[in-house]
Amino acid sequence: MQITGKMLIGKNSVFGLAGNINAIDPSTNQQIEPVFGFATADDVQQACDLAGQAFDTYRETSLEQRASFLETIATGIMDLGPVLIERAAQETGLPVARLEGERGRTVNQLRLFAKVVRDGYFLDATIDSALPERAPPRPDLRLRKIALGPVAVFGASNFPLAFSVAGGDTASALAAGCPVVVKAHNAHLGTAELVGRVIQKAVADCGLPEGVFSMLVGAGSQVGQQLVGHPAIKAVGFTGSRSGGLALVRTASQRKEPIPVYAEMSSINPVFLLDDALKTQTAQLAQNFVDSLTLGAGQFCTNPGLVIAIDSDAARSFLELAGQALEKKQASTMLTPGIHQAYVKGSSHLAEIADLTLVGKGQPAESPCAAQAVLSVCSGSTFLTTAALQEEVFGPSSIAILCKDFNEVLQVSESLEGQLTATVHATAADHDLAKKLLPGLERKAGRILFNGFPTGVEVAHAMVHGGPFPATSDSRSTSVGAKAIDRFLRPVCYQAIPADLLPAALQDNNPLQLARLIDGKLTLA
Amino acid sequence: MQITGKMLIGKNSVFGLAGNINAIDPSTNQQIEPVFGFATADDVQQACDLAGQAFDTYRETSLEQRASFLETIATGIMDLGPVLIERAAQETGLPVARLEGERGRTVNQLRLFAKVVRDGYFLDATIDSALPERAPPRPDLRLRKIALGPVAVFGASNFPLAFSVAGGDTASALAAGCPVVVKAHNAHLGTAELVGRVIQKAVADCGLPEGVFSMLVGAGSQVGQQLVGHPAIKAVGFTGSRSGGLALVRTASQRKEPIPVYAEMSSINPVFLLDDALKTQTAQLAQNFVDSLTLGAGQFCTNPGLVIAIDSDAARSFLELAGQALEKKQASTMLTPGIHQAYVKGSSHLAEIADLTLVGKGQPAESPCAAQAVLSVCSGSTFLTTAALQEEVFGPSSIAILCKDFNEVLQVSESLEGQLTATVHATAADHDLAKKLLPGLERKAGRILFNGFPTGVEVAHAMVHGGPFPATSDSRSTSVGAKAIDRFLRPVCYQAIPADLLPAALQDNNPLQLARLIDGKLTLA
Structure with missing residues (x-):
């Protein structure tokens, strides 16, 4: 796969015209080809509009469709072979063995979220039966969690694969049913494009709407801020510096509709x-x-x-x-x-x-x-x-x-x-x-x-990579591990909804075979 | 029980010296006795300090202790008898039958949270076993949710019982293991004092640290802002106007350590x-x-x-x-x-x-x-x-x-x-x-x-009383129903912790009889 310097906006590849940049080899301080173009305000607008248009369709894909989409991305990343590792090594100065390990972690994350999606625990399916005889009568009440909306993801410099374009934020947001618009990190743009193209192709191969994934290039202070300010974006995932994270938190809180920002920022452990x-x-x-x-x-x-x-x-x-x-x-x-x-x-x-x-x-x-x-x-x-x-x-x-x-x-x-x-x-x-x-x-x-050391973060169900401010901007969550999906969900209650209009997760015959809380009792499928 | 016009700061009753106010009978626009004193900055400080001091002890009370504390409050509210209803009717103009119904809902809420605490699903207990043979080896990882910290609660004018001193915010925060400092609503101060004294007595009767509950009186723009700005406070529950909610959100986000605000504000349904x-x-x-x-x-x-x-x-x-x-x-x-x-x-x-x-x-x-x-x-x-x-x-x-x-x-x-x-x-x-x-x-x-009308909010496991901005400041949550407890929790991961130091929720023999996610599989007790 060739690296072109283009952004990915839905199904299109677009060379940004608002400026440009080359990746740099930190071992030599030399520029690496090709040059990458920065997104214009129109490019940002288009990526966000496509994400908004894709949302209702994508969030209601079946659990199996979404799991298989995540697995397709994982396979696609492995199929890139050495070209990905070589480019990442050149852009980051990280050793090949470390990058191979990180690639393994990245695809394991995607596969973990495929399992999380199939299990469906994240839906929090809950049913309180109607009590028509009670005074006053209790209506039938059913709850599931739905996706928040399109998510803006800002990758980290220090994990060009596992915390980047197809990293934990993207994987958990896609798993939740949220389209993703990534702002690629300028420190590893070629790596970003290679991985971004894998996701773009997986979107097409799985028959999903093109807006499920876009990847923009530009300065955080411009493209990043425009992205977080766009009304279609409903949450933000970020890993990086305290100043960068807080700038996004500020923008998100000043929107007409404020949105949550999950910024993992600063820790001395x-x-x-x-x-x-x-x-x-x-x-x-x-x-x-x-x-x-x-x-x-x-x-x-x-x-x-x-x-x-x-x-x-x-x-x-x-x-x-x-x-x-x-x-x-x-x-x-x-x-x-x-x-x-x-x-x-x-x-x-x-x-x-x-x-x-x-x-x-x-x-x-x-x-x-x-x-x-x-x-x-x-x-x-x-x-x-x-x-x-x-x-x-x-x-x-x-x-x-x-x-x-x-x-x-x-x-x-x-x-x-x-x-x-x-x-x-x-x-x-x-x-x-x-x-x-x-x-x-x-x-x-x-x-x-x-009796260990904190470096090395296992991707598992019980992992928490989070913590009180300023470690993160939201201590109620984790950016690594299965529970990262909870960041991109919100509960909806359905009251007395006719059976033929109920989402599958809440239908009486439990077609998704979910664990559900029924009348206050946890019930396995 | 006599209404004195005093605030409740831990185990003490204190007449605030920073100003004063009387409740008003809206059917006559006449003042009702007695006069209530406004909290000084020192009073706010003391209530928050006590809450901070109580936190570590209170959050580690057993599930049974906490459930029984909530039930003691419920019983105490019923035991107040007609004096509570009469005072509430006088202060709010609401009919007696409506207030009796609201009282029933209030104690049902407290009892629901007692059940929620005993069930322990809110702990999200999760165990990933060690895999010592894997390369690299996986350490033993265990996750539970813990209480966020002391919570500031602002009651609503329109539900002097169910959304007030012992309302849903207080009940869910106490259930989560968070001490609570209530800013009483100036529209029903006598009702607030009656209920506050019930909680204060329940704290003592249950042998809990006095800082688990305090109730302050004052203007939202002063006492409310001081309360939300205090470093011991780690979350805020609010029901009221859009401008009032947004003022608290602003203060909370401008703290040295920003904290979450759950403000339920404005909806046209x-x-x-x-x-x-x-x-x-x-x-x-x-x-x-x-x-x-x-x-x-x-x-x-x-x-x-x-x-x-x-x-x-x-x-x-x-x-x-x-x-x-x-x-x-x-x-x-x-x-x-x-x-x-x-x-x-x-x-x-x-x-x-x-x-x-x-x-x-x-x-x-x-x-x-x-x-x-x-x-x-x-x-x-x-x-x-x-x-x-x-x-x-x-x-x-x-x-x-x-x-x-x-x-x-x-x-x-x-x-x-x-x-x-x-x-x-x-x-x-x-x-x-x-x-x-x-x-x-x-x-x-x-x-x-x-095929119904939205007035009437059932207190149940599947209820969601929340929604996207500006209905609330945080759509990821509900302020009514069992899931309201999730607002006041955060996950902590324990890695390779020796068995004798593990919290009960995560011990191998499952002494709390919890449903737990073990190696990715949901397992009933």
């Missing part, structure tokens, strides 16, 4: 090392922590940006070993020149903070966008009085906090903003302290994990 | 009369429509403010009969002088619209706050070109729209803003047209009902 775990596993913890910190040049939303322990010999030994392990780590190429510049700036801001001491650094950077990893340390009281230490530095940078006692550990925990993850390392001997930590972590984080 | 139904049931439809329009002085969120039909002999006959029925309706006292003034103003605005013709009026008003019902009519094209006709006039006012054909009916339907309800009257002969109407109604409304 505290890791708590409790005493006995720290004492008995010092060396292994140090190595595993450094491996997690430097994985993928630290470019994960779940990168461990804080390590918290009570000051002790074991803690100091942990830091020494971590510093040594860090010194062996090669600098890795970051995703874009912009991300690299922000990392260099963020690291040097930290270096200026007086009470923050350098623990160790990775190998110095040679290629233009490579990042040198950094671990620093400060006291609990410094952390509690220095707001700048809570700001995410996107990349392989972390701060260790040595607290004077467990009470200060709790204070540090309470002082944190909302997080995607919180990690605890604990042996059985630490469980009494862990119990005291847990309620606060539940209030702060979407995922709490023990 | 279109009623579609399809041809055969209109022809075969003309007289009955006219009478039932007028009964619904004038019920409770038209002061329902679900009041039928629009009636839409194709222009025909039957439609004109319907209007004639409705006008005659209306002329027999006595004027009823509205809830407050302010609401009455707004109704008079809204009605006279409508009367000035040139292409709107009067069909009929109810009996003229005699007592100071009584409302004269009005039905007007216009053409479909007038409606489509006159935005003012979509504005809610809260009270017994409705507009009939006579369309030139079914296509214009569809255009009118598409032009509507979001609604709480949409109603269709249809016989079997009308089902083909009804089918064409339904997709649009699903996009516009939270509840679709056939």
